[in-house]
Amino acid sequence: MLLLFQVCFFAGIALIIISVLLGSLFDIVGIDGFDLDFGGSSIALPFSPIVFVLFSAVFGGMGWILWEKVPGLFWILMLFLSAVTGFAVCFAIQHFIITPLKKAQSTSTPDVKDLVGLPATVSETIMENGFGEIRYIINGNSYTSPAKTINGGEIKAGGSVAICWIEEYVFYVTSTENI
Numbered sequence: 001m002l003l004l005f006q007v008c009f010f011a012g013i014a015l016i017i018i019s020v021l022l023g024s025l026f027d028i029v030g031i032d033g034f035d036l037d038f039g040g041s042s043i044a045l046p047f048s049p050i051v052f053v054l055f056s057a058v059f060g061g062m063g064w065i066l067w068e069k070v071p072g073l074f075w076i077l078m079l080f081l082s083a084v085t086g087f088a089v090c091f092a093i094q095h096f097i098i099t100p101l102k103k104a105q106s107t108s109t110p111d112v113k114d115l116v117g118l119p120a121t122v123s124e125t126i127m128e129n130g131f132g133e134i135r136y137i138i139n140g141n142s143y144t145s146p147a148k149t150i151n152g153g154e155i156k157a158g159g160s161v162a163i164c165w166i167e168e169y170v171f172y173v174t175s176t177e178n179i
Contacts, residue, residue, distance in 0.1 A: 001075050005063030005082070012057025019050055051090045051098065059086035110138045118163045120173065122147070128154040134161060134171055147171040 063082035066073055118136050126132030126149055134147040149155055150164050150172050161173035 001078070002064065002067050005060045005067060007060065008056045009060025009064055012053050012055075012060055015053040016050070016057060019053065051094050054093060055086040055090045058089045059083060062086065112166050114138065115163050115171075116165060119176065120147075120161050120163055120171075122155050122157050122159040122161060122173075125157045126155045126173070128152060131170070132157075134163075134173060136163065145169070145171045147173050150174050 059082045062085040063078060066078045066081060070078075115136070115138065118138060120134040120136035122132055123135040123144055124133035126134075126147055129152045130148070132147050132155065133144055135142060135144050137143075146169065147161070148170055149161075151174070153175075155161060155173075155175050160176045162176050164172045164174055166172070
């Protein structure tokens with residue numbers, strides 16, 4: 001039984017470390033990863049792979065602690081307490097950390113394709129053949145970005161524009177005031 005707890009603990013810890021290292025590597029290459037959440041809820045069971053690995057580590061660690069500190073405890077009760085502890089920790093991590101972070105991630109940063117065609121206001125005059133700054137609102141959040149006009153003309157601060165495309169973090173806009 002002790003071997004089961006030790007294997008679960010060390011395998012869980014090793015997989016968490018590998019996941020963190022590979023996750024960083026995949027972020028560098030632009031691969032988002034694999035997600036097994038079903039409907040965004042995890043009421044009874046954690047389905048996210050990292051949370052499942054966390055369960056393994058907590059289950060093994062708790063079982064190992066119970067094996068060492070309470071040697072006379074019946075093995076089925078030891079398995080039950082380890083599993084309950086693992087589920088409780090995983091539920092708390094999933095419910096209070098992972099789910100709120102996923103919601104914040106999906107609402108805070110807009111995609112480039114969502115910005116094209118969006119109306120904006122010139123906050124700093126866009127100089128002829130130069131740069132300026134625009135302010136736009138999406139998902140209730142206000143953003144500012146550097147901007148150039150598509151025809152190289154000047155647009156004064158306070159002018160209304162539409163975002164045409166984005167290249168290298170520069171927003172190319174056209175005036176909508178004479179339309």
